[in-house]
Amino acid sequence: MTTGYTPIYRIMKDNEDITGNFNDRTLQIRVDLQAGDGNDDQCTIIVDDRDWRVVRPLNGDVIGIWLGYVEVGMAYMGSFELSDITFLGPPRQIKLLGKSTGTNDIQKAPAIREFDNKSVGDILGQMAGQTGLGLSISGDLSGFKIPFKNQGNVSNLHLLNELERLTGAVAKVVDGKLMFIKRDGGETASGVALPTLVLLPEHFGTWEVRYTSKPGYGQVKASWFDKDEMVRKWVGAGITSGDGVGLANKFGGAFNIGQLFNSQEEAQRAAQSQAENFQRAEVTAKFDLAKGDPWIRDQQTLLVTGMRDAINGSYVISKATHTYIKSTGIKSEFECKLPGTGVDYAEASTEFMRPGPGELLGEYLRTHPNVNPGDLSQDDINAINQGGFVQ
Template structure:
């Protein structure tokens, strides 16, 4: 099939003028808090490429001529780098996923009592000029108190979403909040799984990391009825020592959520690596990766952390899918 890459600035396709100087372009789709990124490398041996303007808006389309060329994102230029190392002098232009709203990094002060995570993040997103897309399960989480103290909307959203086991990422006109390691999108539905087989795989490397395994998570909380500190223990489903979270929570429910969220995070640290596969624009970072034909230790379900796709002259268009171990295990309160 024929790969197609279009980089639009306004009504102009920059690839038309860039083509004689084009070296490569890489799109990295990240799950979780990290912004998606787009990078272009151009032959600049005679310094003929003008320095890009910060915050230039680039709309990128990528796919295959035979099956369609969807938009993969809107990006704002945030840097450039020029130099020469064992080859022609080049310039690299980097851009991050654009938030089509006001300043999402501005500080602020606000507090909430007896609100749901959905209500809090709805107001937080609105203050930044964004709409909210949140997993319905996360939206229902009740918080007795939340304080945003001189924190930007995105930093605050990341913090309280993480406490409930989620991740928050702005892009376009939305703040998307998903459950960490669930393989689901912001609507709560399963993302299309990424099917990887040994036959057809351009490369892979997977390793196990047994050291972070813990058998239980212990979290303390304050009981307002007795004025005493209590604690719960949550089984991770693995074997190992108990991991204690330092800061006490305001309620038993918060303690349980924190324990479950930390359990999922630790489980994902027990293995990981990457697979290389021909680019598929339908795939999204955060989806489950189902590997087969590789053998024991590799076959099974993984979670995609990022998908980095590179276009280069004369080279096949391949995606490097970075994976982590699944977050789920047969655990629970103990």
């Protein structure tokens, strides 16, 4: 196992490696990989413009970013369309902001005006088609029908957020493809199970795990219309707190979803999805790794062990931030939540990745053939945004 790592990066534009244009000038590259909820993958690059000789970047330019280490290789961060360029001084600098390629197309596309009783697959297919994006959707989510009518000009982003909420999914654009996958599912869009990453105290620089009391609801209820009996019926899903205590024992109240669903199955899915959202909100964690590891992504399932109770346990990364800083190297920070299903990955997972202290996930993948990225299809690799484990 390598103990010392030399940080490197790569920037591509129009299939041309332009890293050499940045090597003496890049002060910082930050990439935020986010698991939906209205948030996009983004990049921020700060360039030294001390002599005003940097060629002017333009809004709309598309760049690909890799971060990694000489001794291991580089992990693909994604492609980003520049959307905001700021010239600063003193000192003379250029700040570039970019969003995952295709995100701006979703935002600018005409809103879908009619989706009453359409399925998720129909709506996302129409949205992707009118923006020229590819589409990757988990099969069990595709047939869910929308229980409400379009009222006014609802934006595409607002509609995606609604679909996430009702189905328990993650909606995001990655490399020009609209992804819609099960949240906390531990699987890619095509159903391939992803191993759970096991982290020990030696992997962390700092940590913060916060338990927040959110009283009010012990369950979520949703209704559907029984066409045979011509009556409205209700189903429910219980909410369990982060301490494993049912809030219904304390408060007993129910959160009622306003929409009337098409079937009992869809009402039950919506109730379960909202219950999982409440459960995720009770425990949040922030982990700063001792060694930056850009191979770790949003929606990665984690098992933290070797620490105290209330820190040990199962988590899902909702936001992964990887930052290359010229003076210090690569830093990785994660914002995490409990899995909404309350699953214990120590018992539920069938495959684990266990990097040693100081070892990067990228090196672990390279040296453990039983965890073979070659088993994943290209769509799978795109789904977890890890195109090229070792470059």
